[in-house]
Amino acid sequence: MKKNKILWVVMCLSFFHEGNTQSEPEKPVFEAIMFQEGSKIYVQRDLPIYLSVSTTKDGKGINLETPAHPQDANPMFLDTEGVNYIRSKWAIDKEKQTYHDPKREILFPIYADGNAPKTKIFFKGAPEYIEGQNTFFGKGLQFILPAKESVSGLSKTFFSNNGEYVEYDESKSSLNVEGARKLFFFSVDNVGNTESSRSTSFIIDLTPPETMVEFIGVKFENVVGPSTKFALVSKDNLSGVHATYMSLNEDQELIYETQLSMASLDEGPYKINYYSVDNVENKELPKIEEIFLDKTAPVSTLKVIGDKFEGEYIFVSERTEFNLVATDNKAGVKEIYFSTPSIQEKIFTDNFKLTGSLGLKSINFYAVDRVNNSEKQKSESFFLDNKAPSTSINFGNPSFFTRDTLFISEQSEISLLAKDDDSGPKSSHYRVNDGDTITYEEPFNLKNEGYKRIEFFSTDNVNNLESSKYGAAYVDNSPPEIFINFGLEQIGTEDELAVYPNYVRMFLGATDDKTGTKEILYSINGSDYKAYSSPKTIDLSERGAFSSSKKYEVKVIARDMVGNETNKTLSFLVKG
Structure with a gap:
């Protein structure tokens, strides 16, 4: 193939990056030429033609003239696209110098080419997606620029790349830069006919979508609750998301379409596998979200701190404190709520007490975990005993009250009786004349004589303390003093015994400083004791008790009022 020189004039040396400007680069200019391929001669149709003849092969030619119409030659122009002929009427046999037989015309063909090639563009190797006026391609995109040229033949095809036109060949046809692209291209034929620039716009999308997990509702660390909803949110900056896929615990992969309610799932750990694919088949690397679905409510416990007694009810006092604790299997306890007859429902933060009137009180409580699993409300009842016991004292017997004073003896058994209608009495205590406090266990005696002031009080089974009460008594341990007198003087002494006549009378008496004498008893020579000065007896002073002459032994007993x-x-x- 023989070609004439092609002139490629670049009008401007500066260029801009195609992806940024999206404008056509400076286009090379091609000279219109004549081109010979084999026996065929091609001329750009707008070029002037000069004809000359010579009698030698390489001799100097003489331009041909058209005398009839001189303006039609020197130069002349070809009138027909494609083949044109320069003719001589009959061909001469070179040896015989006669017409060929049969006669034939001499034809000198010359091809006029005034039409530029027509180039198309085709894409291959990549997924394609069209949305509205936009065309998107994925990875592996290549383009083909086939050109149609009917006369002189195709010389070259050019396309825009990095701000300039470059010659097309298949090795340069890969497009691997993401973003919007406007591709310019054209072809030129062998006589310099240059096609008007063509262009096509498209977007190359090489980046996969990005999918994010959203939890709508409560989530604590990796723990979610039954009220939580799970959503996959995908975005793609170019061609858009085609589909999002997911699976739970490596089960069957499904297309994600709408939010997933955790309430429809069983409690336990879940591994959520997910990814998205865009409209040109860019696939996101699979992601994994590991969560634990906690559907178990916490368990709360009410603790009683301080005064407490279990009987018919659980008795507490106004000093008793209540504490609430809760445990949770996974998410952890968020809050504990409680209420009492005097406290509206509130969040538990510190120990609390029961207040108000005596009687049965209910404490309601429940716990909520960090993912809003709420425990069913519990209720526990307590009997608020805010009333102290009442204690009475009994000084027992013997006892004798006179002159605003209660007298007792060391034999008198003093007892305390505590009464409490609610939690019941727990213990009683006393002390005598500001002595040590003694816990009462059984009746007691006071040994030492004198005035005694007894302070006493009780506590009930929830430690309600009674205000001190007081009792007083005088301990009288001194017996009466006995006096024995005769109505006349002794008449003698015998064996160290006084001797009295047989008509003597005896008089008995007794005195007591505190309570006075209660009774005097006597016995003569071992007889049964009889009351002295009793209405049922005759006093010794009123009968002849000693009329017989003999020895007498008289025993006398005197008792006071205690x-x-x-x-x-x-x-x-x-x-006698």
């Missing part, structure tokens, strides 16, 4: 007793014995002789 049972203190003294004894006295007198022996003497009677003679």
Whole structure:
């Protein structure tokens, strides 16, 4: 193939990056030429033609003229697209110098080419997606620029790349830069006919979508609750998301379409696998979100701190404190709520107490975990005992009250009786004359004589403390003093015994400083004791008790009003 020189004039040396400006680069200019291929001669149709003849092959030619119409030659122009002929009427046989037989015309063909090539563009190797006026391609995109040229033949095809036109060949046809692209292209034929620039716009999308997990509702760390909804949000900056795929715990992969409610799933761990694919088949690397679905409510416990007694009810006092604790299997406890008859429902933050009137009170409570699983409300009842017991004292017997004073003896058993209608009495205590406080366990006695002031009080089973009460008594441990007198003087002494006549009379008496004498008893020579000065007896002073002459032994007992007793014995002789 023989070609004439092609002139490529670049009008401007500066260029701009195609992807940024999206404008056509400076286009090369091609000279219109004549081109010979084999026996064929091609001329750009707008070029002037000069014809000349010579009698030698390489001799100097003489331009041909058209005398009839000189303006039609030197130069002349070809009138027909494609083949044109320069003719001589009959061909001469070179040896015989006669017409060829049969006669034939001499034809000199010359091809006029005034039409530029027509180039098309085709894409291959990549997924395609069209949306409205936009065409998107994915990875592996290549383009083909086939050109149609009917006369002189195709010389070259050019396309825009990095701000300039470059010659097309298949090795340069890969497009691997993401973004919007306007591709310019044209072809030129062998005589310099240059096609008007063509262009096509498209977008190359090489980046896969990005999918994010959204949890609508409560989520604590990696724990979600049944009220939580799970959503996959995908975005793609170019061709757009075609589909999002997901699977739970490696089950069957499904196309994600709408939010997933956790309430429809069983409690436990879940591994959510997900990814998205865009409209040109860019696939996101699979992602994994691991969560635990917690559908179990926390368990709360009410603790009683301080005064407490379990009987018919659980009794507490106004000092008793209540504490709430809760445990949760996974997410952890968020809040504990409680209410009492005097406290509206609130969040538990510190120990609380029951207040108000005596009686049965209910405490309602429940716990909520960090993913809003709420425990069913619980209720526990307590009997608020805010009333102290009441204690009474009994000084027992013997006892004798006179002159605003209660007298007792060391034999008197003092007892305390505590009464409490609610939680019941727990213990009683006392002390005597500001002495040590003693816990009452059984009736007690006071040994030492004198005035005694007893302070006493009780506590009930929830430690309600009674205000101190007081009781007073005088302990009388001194017996009466006995006096024995005769109505006349003794008449003698015998064996160290006084001797009295047989008509003597005896008089008995007793005195007591505190309570006075209650009774005097006597016995003569071992007889049963009889009451002295009793209406049922005859006093010794009123009968002849000693009329017989003999030895007499008289025993006398005197008792005061609290049972203190003294004894006295007198022996003497009677003679008639």
